[in-house]
Amino acid sequence: MNTEAQAAPPKNRRYFHLDCAIIGQREIAQEHFVIRLSCPEYDGDFSPGQFVNLKCDDTPYGRLYRPFSILRYHKHSRTIEILYKVVGSGTMWLKEQPEGTVLKILLPLGNAFTVPNGARRVALVAGGVGIAPMIFLAEHLRNTRPQADVLFLMGARAKDGLCIPLFEEARIDAEYATEDGSFGHNGLVTDLLRQRFTASSAEQSDAQAESSDSAQSQGFDYIACCGPTAMMAEVQHIVEGRCKAEASLEERMACGIGACFGCVQTIREDDGTIARATTCRDGPVFPLDKVVFEQ
Numbered sequence: 001m002n003t004e005a006q007a008a009p010p011k012n013r014r015y016f017h018l019d020c021a022i023i024g025q026r027e028i029a030q031e032h033f034v035i036r037l038s039c040p041e042y043d044g045d046f047s048p049g050q051f052v053n054l055k056c057d058d059t060p061y062g063r064l065y066r067p068f069s070i071l072r073y074h075k076h077s078r079t080i081e082i083l084y085k086v087v088g089s090g091t092m093w094l095k096e097q098p099e100g101t102v103l104k105i106l107l108p109l110g111n112a113f114t115v116p117n118g119a120r121r122v123a124l125v126a127g128g129v130g131i132a133p134m135i136f137l138a139e140h141l142r143n144t145r146p147q148a149d150v151l152f153l154m155g156a157r158a159k160d161g162l163c164i165p166l167f168e169e170a171r172i173d174a175e176y177a178t179e180d181g182s183f184g185h186n187g188l189v190t191d192l193l194r195q196r197f198t199a200s201s202a203e204q205s206d207a208q209a210e211s212s213d214s215a216q217s218q219g220f221d222y223i224a225c226c227g228p229t230a231m232m233a234e235v236q237h238i239v240e241g242r243c244k245a246e247a248s249l250e251e252r253m254a255c256g257i258g259a260c261f262g263c264v265q266t267i268r269e270d271d272g273t274i275a276r277a278t279t280c281r282d283g284p285v286f287p288l289d290k291v292v293f294e295q
């Protein structure tokens with residue numbers, strides 16, 4: 001995870017195009033798989049929010065690289081874990097591959113979340129497979145900021161999409177929402193955020209009324225979100241710039257390194273001007289208040 005000072009992507013970024021071998025693959029929910037990849041030639045690191053491009057076909061000249069967030073990285077064994085949902089030809093092919101299959105991988109890609117150093121109350125809001133970078137971030141915060149109070153809100157259409165086994169194995173407590181009401185709150189994950197955000201803001205007002213020290217904020221210091229565009233747009237609406245918030249975007253991508261401009265995202269700069277950024281190279285993590293969501 002970057003510190004605030006490191007937020008800008010380095011100009012001279014190095015990418016590696018390597019081989020990695022499948023060392024395990026398990027279905028953790030219907031059509032959701034966790035794949036483990038051994039990548040012994042990579043001696044770098046990953047921060048929460050970063051991703052890899054994985055070649056999801058076996059044709060020699062095929063270019064079916066697909067972006068996937070890092071779910072976990074075990075540096076000592078150079079093992080990458082990815083959570084993927086089967087949605088089309090590439091992920092369908094991937095789930096059929098046995099252990100030992102060697103895949104091409106491009107890494108490390110993208111920037112990372114920048115949780116403020118002093119953040120004590122953090123909310124992570126995930127929808128669907130947006131859970132992957134959030135689990136990485138939650139585990140990272142537990143290891144590096146044990147004093148931080150982290151609230152994990154997870155939403156999906158139905159119970160299966162919540163990937164509850166992932167939370168159980170990571171020993172992460174979460175509040176859940178399903179659109180069909182099959183588990184947790186019957187509705188949207190953003191309903192949960194709205195309730196908590198309103199409650200936090202009320203607590204903050206009370207605290208400020210009782211104390212002249214406005215630095216003793218009871219609200220969230222930082223919010224991260226990843227999931228469907230409509231979900232992240234709603235988080236933006238709820239937060240309204242009242243605390244630092246970041247969104248990890250999941251645009252469709254091709255090259256993954258800023259060369260093809262196939263993943264351009266509209267950004268509103270601080271002075272109101274509109275700019276274009278590549279999600280793969282300038283992102284995928286952006287300040288939430290700067291993202292112009294086009295739905």
Ligand SMILES: Cc1cc2nc3c(=O)[nH]c(=O)nc-3n(C[C@H](O)[C@H](O)[C@H](O)COP(=O)(O)OP(=O)(O)OC[C@H]3O[C@@H](n4cnc5c(N)ncnc54)[C@H](O)[C@@H]3O)c2cc1C
Pocket residue numbers: 051056066067068069070082083084085086087088089090091092129132133249250251252253284
């Ligand atoms: C930075 C980043 C991180 C990602 N992390 C993950 C992850 O951790 N786990 C995961 O399962 N998926 C993740 N995705 C989405 C993943 O890349 C796509 O699901 C995958 O490329 C689909 O490949 P396919 O060949 O199976 O499907 P395709 O045949 O290419 O598409 C099948 C369907 O999926 C939709 N789709 C494809 N790509 C995307 C996308 N990027 N966003 C929304 N819908 C899409 C298509 O519109 C189509 O309806 C991420 C995407 C990005 C950009």
Ligand code: FES
Pocket residue numbers: 252253254255256257258259260261262263264278279280281
């Ligand atoms: S995917 Fe090519 S510029 Fe982002």
